[in-house]
Amino acid sequence: MPLMSEVHKTVGRGSKAVSFLSWALGVLACLWLAWCCAIGPLYWFGTGLSDFGWLNVLYMVVAFVAFFAILRSLVKFGRGRRVLPEYFRYRRERLRHEVAGTPTTVLGIMLRHLSDAMRSRPGRALHAVVIWVGRKLTRCTDSWWKLMLLFMVGWLWVPTTLLAAFGADIRSQIREFSWALNQWTGLKQPYIGFFSFVPMDIYPTAHYMWPDSPTYLTDQHNIVLTVFYGAVAAVSRFFTDSNDAGIVVLAVLQWLFAAFCCAATANRFFNLPWRRLGVGTFDFSHPERHDCWNMRDFAHPEAGVVPRPSRLRAGAKTRLAIILFFMVCPLAVFSTISLTKSPLFAFAFVWWFGVWYELHMTHIKAMPTINGKPVRLRKRSIAAFIIASSVMLISAKYAWYIIVFAFLLALCNDRKRWKTYLVTLLLPTVLIHGGIVALTNTGAIIGGDPIESRGIQLQQIARVAKYNPQGIPKDARKKLDKVFNLDQMAESYFQQDADPVKSSGIQSKKVSYKWRTVTAADMKDFNKAWLEIVKANPVIALDAFFAECFGYFNVTDLPYVSMDYYVNNDYVQEDNDWIHSYNHDWRDRVAGFAKGWGNIPVLGWVTHGNLYVTLTLLIGAAEVILRRWRSLSWHLPLLLLMGVMITSPANNFERHMLPVAFVFGFLCLQFWRESRNARLAASAAE
Template structure:
């Protein structure tokens, strides 16, 4: 194995910077493990939905925390050492195992145990035969997954039973989106649908949008569930009604389309991680005259761009098999393929996006030595990868509102760590964010659509307030009640509280509900006191 510095920019190869980078990486890993350990330790406390609270923390939970932290961090250490080609087991343990194995071999070769030697020989032959069969199977698995189209075929066949039997999975969100688009379409085509009476509802009342956000001119389209998806899903459902008189065919078509997108995204990313296609299949050599030649079906230019001797080994058959089995059998991945909500769409596009980042980190070529350090320079993304970078960013932005926070942070980090490819990040990340996020913001400010209600992002705060209102209403001060009274009805919050779901407290959904959120009368000024009330309630009721 070569030094990791051979695949990093020259700045990262400096010993002092390398130490800083290593410290930062391990700090991040330790913090992630601490968070996972905390989640593991508090989990048993909340198995009792009615009475579970962190106040019940005891030494058992502390033991869970310490043990799980050691396990999580140990797994990371093992994987890092394994990936770097280093010894996984400590030297003392591996030495003992080696000595024990050598001692066993010496005992097996004693003359007095000739029959045992014959038996061991037969066992060894069987083991060798089994190993040969496994090696053959591994080669076949590798050969069957060494191209994008082969991986796509595996995912397609493995997931095909889902859209052909279950057809689609969806909830209240898409029903609201279909209604919104239908009412907006009627408005665009000249059918007058004025806002109706106080005791009736319009689509945005189902997942309430505060009336102070509504523009002066009537519109029925909101960004409550991501306006681009609302228009797309609503248009497909409207076309389905035109052809069949029902939304069902449109919903099934959307589920099938998302399944195909999932196949594409997972296959493209698996191909990048398992096959590293930018490496080609040839190794650059030099002829007697010193010119570069190619020994495979990839041009010598491509082969020379990246040093083959610094590339990690391709994944073997066992790794490929386990990864594919996980994706084909994990319920979360399987049922997400036909789940018509924003989160699965974001997840699959993020997988696609993540694979391109892996390609970016791996496509550096040696550029000689500078002051005794290995210097490298980045390679421009191929056209198809660059287009994929732009498209995956766009799909993330239209599927989840929080995507632009992730992308904005990534732009900053990328420009710091890989500033030589700044044009790639500007075009593939910054411009789509400005066009999509900025365009939606402009449409909201101009009154073309209604913005999403910020109360939707306060689910954790609402659950805290509602829990206290339900379990300890005397613990809420008069000042907190006053600050909250213009936004929420505390009695209704307490009655609607459910540990499983924040929607009832937000008065969201089409189910019969207590109207705790005063979306018809709340004003921006009223919302300014919400955080004050929340902080005071939580401070007074830490349990």
């Protein structure tokens, strides 16, 4: 007995420690969000942390209280407890009894009239219409092909009236492929020379990385996409003497891919097709475990089963809310035809996220079987997982980090299905990422410049050079002299974007990064020089860091570049052959409406990605506190995506938030389902 008592005490202390640490992480998440909200005004008006005052402290306290209240409500809801205080329940009961009798308050009289109106013939008819619409919506979204048809119809106006949306990236990709095609056909072109200017100099790749044998293809914008986009544009030029037709074809293909990805994932979350199709073995000794079958006769199990609607299938209101987001929100609408790598990655991630949900729901602890073996992933889902992973890998360089991280988590969480993860996650990563690395090492293509991943460091150096040039140590200045022109860095510095400091842009740009003359040996001392500068100017360095990333976690911050930019920028509206002539004014009106909606306080937040990033972070913190480790294991890639946002070259760049925004509705649905199970368990315990 004493031994058992000691064991219970040890377990109790361990549980309290885990609870304390999980709440500490939740508080840290709220503090980070509140901090980003508090410092926003400092950077909106061009100041910095040195001007942080009591007003910012008050702003931070109010924001923290709001975020912590949301987190606490999520935790209560997740545990099956009442979210609102008992007072509200008491008031609701009093109003209900008052309406049932003779109402004496203004609110009671209004509710009584509303109740009478609902019981009237028009009210009953309206209720019947709402029920009918809900049933029809559920029936129209009970399979992936119906959902895809719905997305295509809802988005049909986008490619037909806007044709395509794009920026500088696809033009650079087309230019790269054109130069490579000229080389393959025997046309001599300039390569390395001080006065030559080739595609690799626009988003500059240091010349020391170029192979001796001329090549004009780079992995700057992902080599597979560069070749595909460039080849389609080349075919378009062959038949129409213009790139425009090829660009429109690419936009339509991405539109179709977006509709398919959203439909496939919505089908998995709405309808749980693996249950309806009878994945796994039916356990006749525990029929209550399976909510997709009814036994014909419990006394005669040999009579078999009949299907019935799952109690876990999403209701009409949930389906409407998620579909409405994709149909109306500019983030999703404009992304369908925006030919830049982030939207393509985002839609592939949505598809990938849906397959993860199927894996989560068919885990051996979620769907027990007779023999205790895990449920095998459906063949179509295996194919979907492989293709989605591959598209992610060819569209974003950081995708392989996310996939490898997810693979390691899957091995810890679901070891019995390790072969599935090996084939669907690790194999595509090795083939695609490994193939690109091999092409780079053999000199067939030019790899991306490592300077691209050092945006935060560059911004910190440039801000110090601008605001405190005398504060740069002589040793650090000497180490950086062969890599950067510090005077040009100071002049090019823009706190929202690191591209000017990297000399990205057209030929007339300011040369702050000496990509033509820098060598690999010169770059070895870069980190040491950066560290010396940061130590000498810690406040300015922190200013540069926060100014480049605070907007991703500040719901009141307007995007630096929103998705409507790709609809009506100069590349679309002027610098092309005939796309600009098609519905020119209509594109301006559509983009202007989206911009105006986004500028409305509070109501415009739903059009901004940082709202969904903030709420996703709070849901993740709630899952940590609720110790939903299995759910958290396939949600952690969302946290990695937030890390990508922080290290990206621009602040509040909306396209980087697309993956998180697109899966937010599905994340909420899954959180609600798991919380529903907790509520049912709590009710049973009472």
